Amino acid sequence: MSTAIVSAEHINVILEAATRDADEEGFEWFAQGKWWTFTRENRDRIGQLMLDTNLDAYGRRYLEPTEVYVYSYSIPARIYEPIEILKAIDGYEYQCDVDASWDTHPIHLMMQQLRKRVIAWLDGYDAAEWLI
Incomplete structure (x- = not known):
């Protein structure tokens, strides 16, 4: 397993997806005993934490x-499709998952919550049966 440093654009794409359909309250997740x-407004701070x-x-x-790198959010170069965003999340997580501490890291838990949100954007997801 290798690890690489992701680009700012990679982080931009993930953060843009997290706010794509967020209301005024934003995108929330629970980690380390708090919400x-x-x-x-805090894209730079969360992006810096991701970096x-x-x-x-x-x-x-x-x-x-x-x-030490300083992250500053910028609008992604283009609009990414849900499948591309899911792949970006997987790629980011692969680069960060080096030991067991990743399982409880706030950013990992954010990625898990975002993954669920983006899966719901896939064509046909809403029309599919909930229970089979």
Whole structure:
């Protein structure tokens, strides 16, 4: 297993998806005993946390310090389809999952919640039977 540092655009795409259909309360998830809220106003802060988490995983994987990068949100280059967003979430998580601590990390739990939201955007999801 290898680890890479994801691009700012990769993080932009994930954060844009998290706010795509969020109302005024934003996108919420529960982690470490509290509710976390992601809104358009705190994209830079959550994006920095995502980048720092990725940098930390990279440093732990290769046992070397990483440079400090400052994240600043910008609108993604294009609108990404739900399947592309799901793949971006999977790719990001792969780069951060270096040990058991990832399972309870706030960003991992955010990705899990976002994944559920994006799956519901897939064509045919709403029309499919809930119970079979």
